[in-house]
Amino acid sequence: MIPAAGADMAAEAVPLDAPPVRATSLLRRSLRLWRTRIGIALVGLLVLIAIVGPFIAPHGSSAFVAAPFSPPGKGAVFGTDHLGQDVLSRLLDGGRSILLMALIATAAGLIAGVVIGLVAAYARNALDDVLMRGMDVIMAFPQIMLALVAAAVVGPHPWVIIVAIALTTVPRIARVARGAALPVVERDFIACSEAMGVPRWRILFGDLLPNTLGPLMVEASLRMTYSIGVIAALAFLGLSTNPNDPNWGLMIQDNRTALAFQPWGAVMPIIAIALLTMGTGLIGDGIARTAAGIDRSRGAE
């Protein structure tokens, strides 16, 4: 089996006269793998917690429940945190902001990256070079570094972090999109569409895009995994507008000093983040394996 990493998928040429695998059919086929099912179950569980959590939380997220760092007991199932707040209630409350920010940032980066990658692949001229060298410049910054620079200058507002993460997602998606689209651009049906006078945007999004969806879906789930990690890490580093924000990353930071005697305050958000990123990782791997399997069986025909 070919591994999940998006970069490899991009290198895999789509077999020449195969019709595109539709995204829905790829997803459906990937559901035959246990790893995809487990991944979807994990992500579903965490998304459910993030959405309904605030409504079923036993206490307010900043309500004082018991002495700081109380062990689990009556009234606080997982004990209390550094300010005497209920760990469970904050856990149920803390997923929404991370998930929402990661989703918006990844989606924005995905859209911009796909447009740039497809345009670069289709242009086949200096525009390709200019766009991809521009992408190289952004790639030179580790994701967290650009977010830190932005937070240092503008302040750690949620939208600043979203823009920074989206911006650093763009070149990584664009590379995959361009890589997957390059062999398709050379094929006859594109020349045919050009000869028929199909508008350029329809060639890009009607002909090229469907043929690049496999690698793109894999890369998108990989990017989602990293976006969640970076956003949680930024809160962990103390970059959040509200110093008592119920946010999983910040919870770990606030409660890790008490690991020795009240570990639940840090352990519960760790479990939440770990299950979420594992879930997106497993989904990506399931799709990658399915796409590789389809390509392989076509190669054998």
Added chain:
Amino acid sequence: MRARFRWGGVSRFIVRRLLLGLIVLFMVSLVVFAATQALPGDPARAILGRSATPAALAALRRHLHLNQAVFSQYWTWLTGLLRGKLGTSIAAQVPVTTLLAPKLVNSAVLVAVSAVVSIPLSIAIGSWAALKRDKIFDTLSSNLLLVLAALPEFVVAVVLVLLLATTVFQVLPAISTIPPGSRPWNFPSYLVLPALTLVIAVAPYVARIVRASMIEVLESDYVEMARLKGLPERTVMLRHALPNALGPVFQVIALNLAYLAGGIVVVEYVFNYGGIGSAMQEAVINHDLPVVQALAMLIAAVYVVLNLLADVATITVTPRLRTRL
């Protein structure tokens, strides 16, 4: 056996890559400068806060050359950068180079230790998994690596502290504060947990690429040929398969060393390890823009140089790529 080298082509390739790298670095400097100094708004006020006196604001503006035109601000900054003058840290009131030089050594030691452990380890795991494809070792290692690769570094770091330094076992220090003036190699136990975190962050990714690349090579005709000739499996692996599987691996190693350069921000912060990563976190919290600028430039430069080296290394170990030069 040995293909004839066309060093003319290779050196021309290196020169071209070098020029391209310089152009990217120049554009990176524009981005860093634009992001930190040319943004709308007053950096002096951002640094000093709302309660700053007009005199303090004016003094800081002069200090940051904010009273000049944007282009000449950039020129002052860039020429300073090229001469190693990175300005003065606003929080610490010492030259940025004096502040960062010892921290740079600490971080370099940490990254080097992580790389020396993680690269051979991941090549070994990846190759072994490819050789035992779909057997128990491969299935177990693939799934474990998949899960580990998905975990953010700070989660790995805190879990390691939980397991090895606080709650479960207390065998290693939870905090790796290197006293000022000392060197990290005098405190080997301080390096274990930070380095282990970075290894766990990087090794899974490299191992997976090695496995994929190795599987492709093992299925090739020349490996089959070598086996049919009756060569021992050891020779087939080490002399025929591994060198050919390593081409793409250089790219991944470079990418991951660059990734380590970003990962150290979080890992050094968790362990309070005095390197450039924790310096970055501090500088961001303190709005210490000269330090932020210097570190962003430094880490981007590391990335560009590593990529350059990886491209050259790939060309050197993959003779068939040279025909395209």
